[in-house]
Amino acid sequence: xxxxxxxxxxxxxxxxxxxxxxxxxxxxxxxxxxxxxxxxxxxxxxxxxxxxxxxxxxxxxxxxxxxxxxxxxxxxxxxxxxxxxxxxxxxxxxxxxxxxxxxxxxxxxxxxxxxxxxxxxxxxxxxxxxxxxxxxxxxxxxxxxxxxxxxxxxxxxxxxxxxxxxxxxxxxxxxxxxxxxxxxxxxxxxxxxxxxxxxxxxxxxxxxxxxxxxxxxxxxxxxxxxxxxxxxxxxxxxxxxxxxxxxxxxxxxxxxxxxxxxxxxxxxxxxxxxxxxxxxxxxxxxxxxxxxxx
Amino acid sequence: xxxxxxxxxxxxxxxxxxxxxxxxxxxxxxxxxxxxxxxxxxxxxxxxxxxxxxxxxxxxxxxxxxxxxxxxxxxxxxxxxxxxxxxxxxxxxxxxxxxxxxxxxxxxxxxxxxxxxxxxxxxxxxxxxxxxxxxxxxxxxxxxxxxxxxxxxxxxxxxxxxxxxxxxxxxxxxxxxxxxxxxxxxxxxxxxxxxxxxxxxxxxxxxxxxxxxxxxxxxxxxxxxxxxxxxxxxxxxxxxxxxxxxxxxxxxxxxxxxxxxxxxxx
Numbered sequence: 001x002x003x004x005x006x007x008x009x010x011x012x013x014x015x016x017x018x019x020x021x022x023x024x025x026x027x028x029x030x031x032x033x034x035x036x037x038x039x040x041x042x043x044x045x046x047x048x049x050x051x052x053x054x055x056x057x058x059x060x061x062x063x064x065x066x067x068x069x070x071x072x073x074x075x076x077x078x079x080x081x082x083x084x085x086x087x088x089x090x091x092x093x094x095x096x097x098x099x100x101x102x103x104x105x106x107x108x109x110x111x112x113x114x115x116x117x118x119x120x121x122x123x124x125x126x127x128x129x130x131x132x133x134x135x136x137x138x139x140x141x142x143x144x145x146x147x148x149x150x151x152x153x154x155x156x157x158x159x160x161x162x163x164x165x166x167x168x169x170x171x172x173x174x175x176x177x178x179x180x181x182x183x184x185x186x187x188x189x190x191x192x193x194x195x196x197x198x199x200x201x202x203x204x205x206x207x208x209x210x211x212x213x214x215x216x217x218x219x220x221x222x223x224x225x226x227x228x229x230x231x232x233x234x235x236x237x238x239x240x241x242x243x244x245x246x247x248x249x250x251x252x253x254x255x256x257x258x259x260x261x262x263x264x265x266x267x268x269x270x271x272x273x274x275x276x277x278x279x280x281x282x283x284x285x286x287x288x289x290x291x292x293x294x
Numbered sequence: 295x296x297x298x299x300x301x302x303x304x305x306x307x308x309x310x311x312x313x314x315x316x317x318x319x320x321x322x323x324x325x326x327x328x329x330x331x332x333x334x335x336x337x338x339x340x341x342x343x344x345x346x347x348x349x350x351x352x353x354x355x356x357x358x359x360x361x362x363x364x365x366x367x368x369x370x371x372x373x374x375x376x377x378x379x380x381x382x383x384x385x386x387x388x389x390x391x392x393x394x395x396x397x398x399x400x401x402x403x404x405x406x407x408x409x410x411x412x413x414x415x416x417x418x419x420x421x422x423x424x425x426x427x428x429x430x431x432x433x434x435x436x437x438x439x440x441x442x443x444x445x446x447x448x449x450x451x452x453x454x455x456x457x458x459x460x461x462x463x464x465x466x467x468x469x470x471x472x473x474x475x476x477x478x479x480x481x482x483x484x485x486x487x488x489x490x491x492x493x494x495x496x497x498x499x500x501x502x503x504x505x506x507x508x509x510x511x512x513x514x515x516x517x518x519x520x521x522x523x524x525x526x527x528x529x530x531x532x533x534x535x536x537x538x539x540x541x542x543x544x545x546x547x548x549x550x551x552x553x554x555x556x557x558x559x560x
Contacts, residue, residue: 163401170384170395177382180344181463182370182399 002134007255008248009135013145015247017206020148021220022227022239023155024200030172030234031192034084035092037099039200040221041106046072046201047208047217048114054122061124068205069198076197080190103218110215120212144206151202155195156236168192172234223250223267226274232284241285246270295322296358297467297499298343303352305338305523312338313349313523320467323497325489327510327531330520331543336503337379339520340469343501344376345369357466371399375465377456379472379503385445389455392444393430396462397422430458434488450481457488467499468492474506482506486513511535519543 025039036042049071053064079102087095125143129136159165171178171188178185200221204213207220227246231238254266277285298320305313313335320326328336341347343354345366353362361369370376375396384392401418431437434454439447444455453473460468473489474482486509492498493513504510510517510531517534519526527537534540 163398166395166398170398173384173386174382176346176378177384179346179366180370180374180376180378180382181395181459182367184365184367186365 003255004252006135007251009132010137010141011248011251012244013137013141013247014251015244016145016148016152017203017210017243018223018227018247019240019243020152020206021200021203022224022231022243023152023236024196024198024203025224025228026231026234026236026239027155027159027168027199028192028196029228030236031168032084032189033092033172034095035099035233036196037096037221038079038103038106038218039196039224040218041103041110042072042075042197042200042218043204043207043221044110044213044215044217045075045106046197046204047213048110049201050205050208051119051121051213052114054124055119065202065205068201072197072201073194075201076193076195077190079197080193084193085186085189103221107215107218114215116215118212118214121209124209138210140210144210147206148203151199152240155199156240158195159236164188164191223270226270229284230274230277232286235284235286238284238286245273249273296320297322297324297356298501299353299355299358300339300343301353301355303339303342303349303354305335305342305347305349311523313342315352316520316523316525317352318518318525318528320499320501322499323493325493325500325502325513325515327502327504327514327517328520329504329507329510329517330526333522334520335523336520337471338523340376340471340501340503343369344374344469370463373464373466375460375463375468377453377460377468377470377473379475381449381452381456383444383452383456383459386443388441388443389436389447389458390426390431390440392455393426393440393458393462394422396459397426397464399463426462430461433491434458434461450477450485453477453485454488457485461492465498467501470500470502472503472505474504474509482509489513 021039021043024042025036028034028036028039046068050064050068053059053067054061059067083098083102084095087098125139127139129139130142131137159168167178167183168188168191170181170183171185175185178188204217208217223246227242228239229242230245231240231242249269250266253269257265257269296319300319301317303313303316304311316335316339318326328339330336338347342349345361345364345368349362353360355361356369356372356374359372361372361374364372384395387395401422431440434457436451436454436458439451439455444452447455457470457473460470470489474485477485489500489502490513493500502510502514514531516529517531518528519534519537519540521543526539526543527534529537
């Protein structure tokens with residue numbers, strides 16, 4: 001039972017980080033209908049920039065966080081303006097190929113700038129593990145969870161109540177109508193990319209802080225697909241719930257099943273459950289169904 | 295005063311000439327109708343006025359200010375309200391949320407200040423809510439359906455919600471694309487009455503496209519007749535109705551000799 005609780009709680013904590021990265025994906029998908037395969041690389045770049053600011057420039061973590069947010073916003077802005085703006089109205093498959101290409105470019109760029117090696121973060125949180133009853137949590141995971149939760153809540157509130165959030169939701173629903181409501185649809189696109197990149201890069205810092213940073217860190221981004229597809233691609237609530245489900249599943253599968261196989265169950269389990277859920281709920285748990293009225 | 299001026303508008307898509315040298319003025323407080331057979335270019339005119347199409351030549355002025363090259367959202371913010379032929383509502387949202395989005399452009403709250411909901415944003419929202427309740431929802435008699443998702447409403451009601459949303463924008467001019475298309479007699483009558491009320495009680499300038507001749511003849515001040523992207527006639531409804539070119543375009547050569555256009559032609 002202790003083992004179960006331990007796995008459950010640490011899965012939950014990791015799930016919070018997944019939820020944040022998934023939010024980076026959903027914010028972009030919801031407003032622009034673009035599936036951003038470079039979400040993982042946004043994450044990786046964010047982690048590297050944080051590393052550079054803290055280690056090479058010697059800045060303390062909190063201003064470094066703000067610096068990464070600014071840099072990520074700029075990255076999202078540039079990607080939208082220079083690349084995806086020109087893809088407006090092109091077939092989905094072309095746009096998907098562009099984001100896959102973008103992910104390779106970002107990975108290559110990271111290798112050129114920071115090298116292919118593995119770097120670990122300096123301690124930014126207190127080192128002492130967190131003990132809740134019989135459960136022990138690594139401090140990096142615990143504080144990472146707290147940080148992700150705050151970020152997720154801020155993003156969700158913004159999306160639900162702020163004027164721009166409402167404009168983003170409106171744009172996601174109907175672009176023509178939004179234009180004629182006086183909403184600047186194109187700057188909403190840009191803003192979504194900037195916010196999406198910020199969310200992903202914050203997730204990157206937290207993940208990098210747990211396991212170190214290297215140019216292929218973005219591959220963790222692949223785990224975001226079970227998360228967002230599970231929740232329904234365009235649902236914020238779904239992204240959060242999907243994040244927790246994947247985090248917990250992964251940990252339980254890893255803890256109970258890995259000893260019987262040669263390892264690796266941890267990474268496969270979320271995808272198995274993903275397929276099972278999609279068989280019964282093709283739009284994910286909270287996805288938007290396209291309903292045709294007759 | 296001239297609210298809207300359209301001058302020498304030309305629009306083509308590839309080799310297809312959609313509009314050729316169309317010009318007209320709409321006075322403040324006037325109800326101006328555009329009619330014409332299918333494919334005559336009526337919706338293209340509205341799209342050029344609201345900025346979705348970019349004319350090859352010619353200009354559009356709102357209250358004397360040139361808006362020809364502005365984006366649709368800028369024009370909307372300047373006071374161009376619009377309803378669409380194929381209803382463009384936010385389908386997943388409730389009637390009330392749709393209408394509130396119409397007033398969106400008037401909220402002045404920025405990205406950061408709205409994080410703190412209390413204070414100014416809260417007051418703004420309350421003020422907005424009151425105005426929408428009284429001047430839009432009660433006025434258009436959609437009180438009972440305000441909490442329902444628009445996707446679940448009957449077609450005629452959806453059109454009314456779209457009008458409500460346009461009104462919540464407090465527009466200077468309202469562009470309506472076929473407001474009574476596909477409605478039954480009762481719904482048509484209601485809608486015609488609302489349009490007249492909006493014009494008379496709020497002194498609203500309205501540009502209207504419609505196929506329902508009876509509605510056009512009953513409520514409009516002036517009518518522009520288009521055919522193949524060109525102006526066929528312009529004038530008071532009763533004059534346009536007897537205009538030989540109009541009769542010919544609507545009824546064909548032979549019947550035209552028998553007499554003037556009947557109001558029952560749709």
